[in-house]
Amino acid sequence: MTSAMHLQQPDSNLLQLLSSLNKVKGTLSDSDEDFGFLNSLLQSRELQALIQVHNSISKSINGNETDAGTPVSCLSITPVSSNVEDLAYDVLDVLHPLASKYREARELYYILQKPHFQSLFSAHDSITQKDYLPRLPDIPLEVDEDEEAVKIVQLVKSSEQLPGKLAFEPIVGATIKADEKTGQILIARVMHGGAADRSGVIHVGDEVHEVNGIPVHGKTPNEVLKILQESEGTITFKLIPSESKFQTRESKVRVRACFDYDPSDDQHIPCKEAGLPFKKHDILHIVSQDDAYWWQSRHEGDNSMRSGIIPSKALQERRILSENANGHEVSVDEGFLEVPTYEDVARLYPQPRNPRPVVLFGPSGVGCNELKRRLIAVDPDKYRTTVPYTSRPRKPHEVEGQDYFFVSRDQIERQILEGKFLECGEYNGNIYGTSAASVHEIINSGHVAVITPHDQQAMKRLRSAEFKPYIIFIKPPSLQVLRETRNASRMDDGISPIRKFTEEDFTTIVEEGKRIETTYSHWFDQTIVNEDLGEAVKELVQAVHCVETEPLWVPCSWVQ
Numbered sequence: 001m002t003s004a005m006h007l008q009q010p011d012s013n014l015l016q017l018l019s020s021l022n023k024v025k026g027t028l029s030d031s032d033e034d035f036g037f038l039n040s041l042l043q044s045r046e047l048q049a050l051i052q053v054h055n056s057i058s059k060s061i062n063g064n065e066t067d068a069g070t071p072v073s074c075l076s077i078t079p080v081s082s083n084v085e086d087l088a089y090d091v092l093d094v095l096h097p098l099a100s101k102y103r104e105a106r107e108l109y110y111i112l113q114k115p116h117f118q119s120l121f122s123a124h125d126s127i128t129q130k131d132y133l134p135r136l137p138d139i140p141l142e143v144d145e146d147e148e149a150v151k152i153v154q155l156v157k158s159s160e161q162l163p164g165k166l167a168f169e170p171i172v173g174a175t176i177k178a179d180e181k182t183g184q185i186l187i188a189r190v191m192h193g194g195a196a197d198r199s200g201v202i203h204v205g206d207e208v209h210e211v212n213g214i215p216v217h218g219k220t221p222n223e224v225l226k227i228l229q230e231s232e233g234t235i236t237f238k239l240i241p242s243e244s245k246f247q248t249r250e251s252k253v254r255v256r257a258c259f260d261y262d263p264s265d266d267q268h269i270p271c272k273e274a275g276l277p278f279k280k281h282d283i284l285h286i287v288s289q290d291d292a293y294w295w296q297s298r299h300e301g302d303n304s305m306r307s308g309i310i311p312s313k314a315l316q317e318r319r320i321l322s323e324n325a326n327g328h329e330v331s332v333d334e335g336f337l338e339v340p341t342y343e344d345v346a347r348l349y350p351q352p353r354n355p356r357p358v359v360l361f362g363p364s365g366v367g368c369n370e371l372k373r374r375l376i377a378v379d380p381d382k383y384r385t386t387v388p389y390t391s392r393p394r395k396p397h398e399v400e401g402q403d404y405f406f407v408s409r410d411q412i413e414r415q416i417l418e419g420k421f422l423e424c425g426e427y428n429g430n431i432y433g434t435s436a437a438s439v440h441e442i443i444n445s446g447h448v449a450v451i452t453p454h455d456q457q458a459m460k461r462l463r464s465a466e467f468k469p470y471i472i473f474i475k476p477p478s479l480q481v482l483r484e485t486r487n488a489s490r491m492d493d494g495i496s497p498i499r500k501f502t503e504e505d506f507t508t509i510v511e512e513g514k515r516i517e518t519t520y521s522h523w524f525d526q527t528i529v530n531e532d533l534g535e536a537v538k539e540l541v542q543a544v545h546c547v548e549t550e551p552l553w554v555p556c557s558w559v560q
């Protein structure tokens with residue numbers, strides 16, 4: 001474009017309006033001022049410019065012609081689908097078993113998971129679903145209980161007709177399908193923000209009985225579409241509402257619950273029967289966050305489509321804080337109050353080239369190292385652990401880089417200050433530590449890193465998009481079982497070094513286990529009770545296999 005934008009001829013509709021205004025001028029009494037105002041508004045350059053912009057945009061959206069008068073049908077956009085994001089997940093599920101066999105499948109599998117592509121799909125869906133338009137509240141239907149409810153809905157036919165086989169979608173903002181068994185014409189999808197959605201009374205699953213007085217039973221979706229294409233102006237639908245009038249404008253938010261919830265115990269829930277009970281760690285699909293205090297939600301994967309109400313994040317945080325004020329325990333770390341309620345999650349697909357590290361965390365003495373040793377022994381070519389650094393001198397039987405990396409105190413202290421260590425500690429005057437780089441080396445070499453950090457600072461650093469770990473809480477059994485199993489193993493002639501426990505040690509392990517579970521359970525992907533060692537190892541092997549092969553829920557930020 002070389003010239004600056006200039007105003008063209010005033011819009012013909014505007015000229016017509018001006019001339020009508022002038023005609024009625026004499027018939028209006030005492031309205032000189034109003035007339036003058038309207039007249040100058042209609043002739044103002046600003047209004048004319050706005051109308052010109054509006055006309056240009058609507059012309060190009062409708063694919064009629066450009067400013068220069070050339071056809072732009074090639075520029076008009078016809079969405080093939082309004083749900084590409086879900087489609088991409090379906091494709092990922094199909095590709096997952098093929099990715100290890102075929103190079104092309106693997107490549108596509110990685111491409112579809114890239115954050116840029118996922119954002120693009122999400123933006124695409126928002127645009128095609130017109131999810132940016134304001135939503136009108138639902139119109140309540142008052143229906144006699146015994147009667148079959150019939151909805152008469154009138155929609156103005158959209159002028160934004162687009163070519164293509166989904167033409168029904170742009171006409172009224174909904175798609176239809178024929179029920180495979182009954183042949184009934186059903187509403188298959190309501191596009192967010194479209195005419196049907198904005199009406200608030202057309203829902204997915206509604207049965208279409210008549211369109212403009214023409215019964216549609218026995219007709220194919222294409223025949224119904226033809227009726228729509230041929231009708232002018234207002235279109236009247238006779239609909240039988242679906243039994244499950246589930247929300248059509250669903251958010252895609254998934255959260256992991258960090259607490260148990262039982263609506264029957266909740267004094268403040270607006271309707272106990274409408275509440276959705278859940279347990280800590282459940283994955284919930286949040287259908288609506290429109291209400292500041294009560295969200296609508298379903299259990300992930302629950303196809304009954306029943307949604308229920310649950311306390312919103314803001315409400316639950318307030319509840320926990322007020323409970324805390326009344327003496328309940330909340331995790332307090334470095335002066336920050338952590339109030340775990342819900343965590344936004346997304347599915348992370350296994351990446352064979354960069355496997356997720358497995359972190360075993362539990363009270364000292366519960367058996368994290370024993371389990372790590374035994375897991376690595378199952379397949380030493382697959383599972384690896386980090387080699388710690390130490391400032392102590394090497395003993396004759398020790399091998400550099402195998403038992404430890406032996407470095408000077410100065411070196412290790414400098415690296416700690418530079419934040420290069422996940423954790424470190426001093427023992428008998430020597431420093432020991434695990435570097436973050438050593439975990440990355442294992443991940444980048446395609447091995448599964450098995451790590452047993454000791455403190456929560458290391459856990460905090462590990463539980464991040466940088467490492468994407470799968471965290472297993474190794475939980476002590478009851479005091480009595482702990483005592484029995486550990487005392488029995490003392491008599492074993494096993495290969496592992498046998499630690500002698502005192503009664504006090506056992507009590508500390510159980511108590512520390514309880515503290516860790518209460519404070520950090522929202523970090524854990526899984527819990528294994530280390531009672532019988534063989535059983536615990538079996539559970540661990542199964543868990544790790546699952547991490548290597550299944551898409552699992554992780555904090556959203558690890559995927560974006």
Ligand SMILES: Nc1ncnc2c1ncn2[C@@H]1O[C@H](COP(=O)(O)OP(=O)(O)OP(=O)(O)O)[C@@H](O)[C@H]1O
Pocket residue numbers: 362363364365366367368369370371452454485486489496497498499530531532533534536
């Ligand atoms: N299920 C079990 N039954 C019997 N003995 C066990 C069991 N699990 C671990 N042990 C034994 O308990 C002792 C402590 O285990 P381990 O060294 O793995 O603890 P840890 O949690 O790694 O402790 P730390 O963090 O202090 O190193 C070892 O002697 C180990 O063989």
